Amino acid sequence: MKKLAVKIGKVTLKNPLICGSGEHFIDPSGVKKALNAGTGAVIIKSVNESEAAKEQLAKTDYALLDSNFNRLDWDFNPPRDASLFNRSGLYPGSFDDWLEFAAKMDRLAAEKDAYCIASLIPASIEKLVEYAKKVEEAGIRILEVNVGAPHGDEAAKGAILLEKEASHIKTIVSKVRGAVNIPLWIKLTGQSQNIPAMVKSARDGGADAVTLMGRYMAFIPDLETGKPMLGTHAAFGGPWALPLTCHWLVKSREKIGTNYPMMATNGARDGHDIIRFMLSGASAVQMTTAVFTAGYDVIDKSLRQLEEYLDKKNMTATDLIGLAADQVKTYAEQENNENYWRGFVPD
Numbered sequence: 001m002k003k004l005a006v007k008i009g010k011v012t013l014k015n016p017l018i019c020g021s022g023e024h025f026i027d028p029s030g031v032k033k034a035l036n037a038g039t040g041a042v043i044i045k046s047v048n049e050s051e052a053a054k055e056q057l058a059k060t061d062y063a064l065l066d067s068n069f070n071r072l073d074w075d076f077n078p079p080r081d082a083s084l085f086n087r088s089g090l091y092p093g094s095f096d097d098w099l100e101f102a103a104k105m106d107r108l109a110a111e112k113d114a115y116c117i118a119s120l121i122p123a124s125i126e127k128l129v130e131y132a133k134k135v136e137e138a139g140i141r142i143l144e145v146n147v148g149a150p151h152g153d154e155a156a157k158g159a160i161l162l163e164k165e166a167s168h169i170k171t172i173v174s175k176v177r178g179a180v181n182i183p184l185w186i187k188l189t190g191q192s193q194n195i196p197a198m199v200k201s202a203r204d205g206g207a208d209a210v211t212l213m214g215r216y217m218a219f220i221p222d223l224e225t226g227k228p229m230l231g232t233h234a235a236f237g238g239p240w241a242l243p244l245t246c247h248w249l250v251k252s253r254e255k256i257g258t259n260y261p262m263m264a265t266n267g268a269r270d271g272h273d274i275i276r277f278m279l280s281g282a283s284a285v286q287m288t289t290a291v292f293t294a295g296y297d298v299i300d301k302s303l304r305q306l307e308e309y310l311d312k313k314n315m316t317a318t319d320l321i322g323l324a325a326d327q328v329k330t331y332a333e334q335e336n337n338e339n340y341w342r343g344f345v346p347d
């Protein structure tokens with residue numbers, strides 16, 4: 001299976017499918033199922049020190065929607081084009097319990113040539129640094145810090161830091177970098193038009209890789225009741241988000257060059273989406289909603305789709321990285337075709 005292996009800085013993943021953080025990785029059972037299904041890595045449900053962020057988990061709600069914003073059954077068999085509208089909280093237990101769980105899962109993952117990655121969503125920077133040190137001391141091999149959780153602006157004040165200012169990211173990252181030596185991945189918000197600058201800022205602060213990009217906040221009125229669906233604003237994601245993430249992957253690659261590892265999140269539903277993200281410059285892909293809403297079989301199916309594609313093209317996973325990104329042309333460089341546009345105009 002060498003064909004599927006990818007490198008993220010000094011880390012080699014046996015394949016580019018990473019199960020992104022979510023409620024299915026609060027307990028060992030979900031993590032074990034994902035590892036058994038062959039994932040390259042699992043990102044454990046995020047934690048921080050805020051009681052409000054923990055309590056928020058008891059107030060979560062989830063709506064799976066079709067393209068008319070009608071609710072679909074939660075039957076673990078969603079159509080490919082379903083979107084997920086939801087609010088979420090963080091790991092509900094103590095940090096010490098979470099740490100013990102994450103360290104145990106990473107040891108288990110190592111037996112399967114995989115990784116379980118610790119995930120911190122900061123509330124305060126002081127605690128972030130303290131927790132990062134503890135993650136390293138516990139023997140966990142990789143740390144992801146998500147500074148772009150979409151719920152930041154809606155959650156209780158101080159519960160979740162959502163950083164949209166590029167220059168602040170370097171400051172936060174360098175504090176964590178100064179405290180730990182393990183590979184440090186930084187997950188960024190998608191709610192910005194300045195994503196390439198954020199990527200540069202994370203790299204300059206010492207991050208080994210970045211993850212692009214968190215979901216969007218949304219508001220959906222319910223036609224039946226005239227009320228807000230789920231009662232409030234919530235994060236929104238779907239396969240439609242994939243091209244938006246790809247756009248920023250390509251733009252970020254243009255800004256920082258081809259050697260800096262980026263991971264994609266937001267929109268991957270199957271193996272073909274993993275390929276799309278990698279062609280746009282991602283070295284690996286975090287898939288969350290697909291597994292959360294359709295179960296762990298998605299992992300094996302996606303890896304098989306990826307392998308079939310690579311066999312057909314006689315390529316390795318690494319060959320895919322940035323292939324489409326590096327062939328992008330400007331509008332001005334496109335072929336001239338006078339009056340061609342008329343064929344698109346209705347009579």
Ligand SMILES: Cc1cc2nc3c(=O)[nH]c(=O)nc-3n(C[C@H](O)[C@H](O)[C@H](O)COP(=O)(O)O)c2cc1C
Binds near residue numbers: 088090292
């Ligand atoms: C129910 C749910 C819970 C999530 N919890 C976390 C979390 O604790 N930490 C985190 O970094 N991202 C979290 N995310 C974000 C996902 O990991 C992922 O980045 C996002 O959903 C976009 O990818 P997707 O289209 O594959 O779902 C969560 C997403 C969902 C749907």
